[in-house]
Each structure stands twice: as C-alpha cells, then as structure tokens.
Amino acid sequence: MRASTSFPTAADVHLRIWLGGIAFDYRATYAAAQSFIHEWRRKRVEAIELVLQSIDDLAMMPRLPCEGLFCTP
Secondary structure, three states: OOHHHOOOOOOEEEEEEEEOOEEEEEEEEHHHHHHHHHHHHHHOOOOEEEEOOOOOOHHHOOEOOOHHHHOOO
C-alpha cells in the first residue's frame, strides 16, 4: 500500500522540521500537520514551521513519516 494513496493531496501543506540545524521538508494533510505540531510543542525544543507560501512542488515532497498516526485523535 502506498502512503500517497491514503491521504488526499488537495489539502496538503508544507511542513518543515528543524533538527540540529538541518531542515526536513514534508507534505501532510492539514489535520495531520496540526496534530503533529501540537504534539511537537509538548515534547521538543527544536523548531518546526508550517510553510504557507512554498515555491516547491508539494507533490514532489515526501509525506510526513507515520502521517496516519496524526490523523486520528
């Protein structure tokens, strides 16, 4: 099963995670990104961004690893 077929791409957002000065760019559904950011703020001190105007093609970005875990309450 491919992860890209599990989530709608129309509502995808660009999520940038900073770890040790290195940026990791992913795409995720808005709901998954919102849940991920909420969990991240509770446990991490590194930066995370929701990129609103991305010049990158979201379809070419990898999906957020384990995105399905953040889609359910």
